[in-house]
Amino acid sequence: MTTLTAGRAARFAPAGTLMPLSGLALVLVAAALLTPGFYSEANLRLVLFQAGLIGVTAVGQTVVLLGRGIDLSVGAVMGLTTVIVATQTDGDGGRLPAALLLAALAGIAIGAVNAGLVVLRGVPPFVATFAVFVLVQGGITAWTRGAAAGDIPHAVQTLGSGRVLGVPTPLWVFAAIAAVAAVVLARTSAGRRLYATGANPRAARLSGIRTGRVIAAGYVASALLAVLAGLISAGYAGHVDAQLSRSLDLNSLAAAVIGGVALSGGKGHIGHTVLGVALLAVLIVWMIQLGAGTGGQLAVQGAAILLATWLRQRGPAPAGTR
Numbered sequence: 001m002t003t004l005t006a007g008r009a010a011r012f013a014p015a016g017t018l019m020p021l022s023g024l025a026l027v028l029v030a031a032a033l034l035t036p037g038f039y040s041e042a043n044l045r046l047v048l049f050q051a052g053l054i055g056v057t058a059v060g061q062t063v064v065l066l067g068r069g070i071d072l073s074v075g076a077v078m079g080l081t082t083v084i085v086a087t088q089t090d091g092d093g094g095r096l097p098a099a100l101l102l103a104a105l106a107g108i109a110i111g112a113v114n115a116g117l118v119v120l121r122g123v124p125p126f127v128a129t130f131a132v133f134v135l136v137q138g139g140i141t142a143w144t145r146g147a148a149a150g151d152i153p154h155a156v157q158t159l160g161s162g163r164v165l166g167v168p169t170p171l172w173v174f175a176a177i178a179a180v181a182a183v184v185l186a187r188t189s190a191g192r193r194l195y196a197t198g199a200n201p202r203a204a205r206l207s208g209i210r211t212g213r214v215i216a217a218g219y220v221a222s223a224l225l226a227v228l229a230g231l232i233s234a235g236y237a238g239h240v241d242a243q244l245s246r247s248l249d250l251n252s253l254a255a256a257v258i259g260g261v262a263l264s265g266g267k268g269h270i271g272h273t274v275l276g277v278a279l280l281a282v283l284i285v286w287m288i289q290l291g292a293g294t295g296g297q298l299a300v301q302g303a304a305i306l307l308a309t310w311l312r313q314r315g316p317a318p319a320g321t322r
Helices: 003-034 041-066 074-089 093-120 125-144 154-161 169-187 189-199 201-206 211-237 248-259 270-289 294-312
Strands: none
Touching (some): 154 211, 169 270, 189 201, 248 270
16 A cells, blocks of 8 residues: 555545444434434334344445445345245244255355356346346245245244343344454455455456455355344244335445445445444434334435435546536
């Protein structure tokens, strides 16, 4: 890294952290002033649960974004996971290991399809993963005939609605995954290859990095984390609902982008994602407290993404665009 590059990194890193921190503080103060009941024990537990659920998928989305991709199939993978577990076990814990293996294999397959479309066929990530989302959702509807049935085993319910030291289990799961991902990205050659691929794919290839494998690994990792998030979601709800996880595509993307992970690839880290997850979880629960419907929540999340993107790309417009 040159001195100039290091200087820029040192200058922009604090700013990238300051923006989501400022946003989180602003939302917390606004919630306290406008909805005093927001800080009830039940609401705070809901915030922690939302942070855990969104965070698990956001880590996977972060890995994909760092490699210049995007994964819009997250919600479909989650929905498929809940259907597989419910239909294959019908609440019987003894059949859970086989169902988990099947769900994991399905996630790997979906991640591999995403990677194949993007890496081998050159399909834009947005188009490829959205097409896979539609395909999987259609498959779920055809399989269940629009009325998914089956029970969730108790072990899965504990994962989704249990608590450890008074803190929802999903938050502990997210914390562990985020810690592992942070170490991998910051301290290993795999992390360096991912950043190099996202920053400049051509230069990375010329330096001997197999960028296709790096990108493919990111999509598979994202799909497997979506499988885990599907288990958490099903465990929290206590029943199978293939539609419950549809918003996680936007939520996982929003958390990473709001936190500071660049859509252009190669910039950002797990710390940024953690901040984005915290801000988004508080924002979602606050919107629920205010009585905002699904449309209102989506509008607020979309506005947050636009604002975060605009703040990070301020500056003179490229030549020829004005």
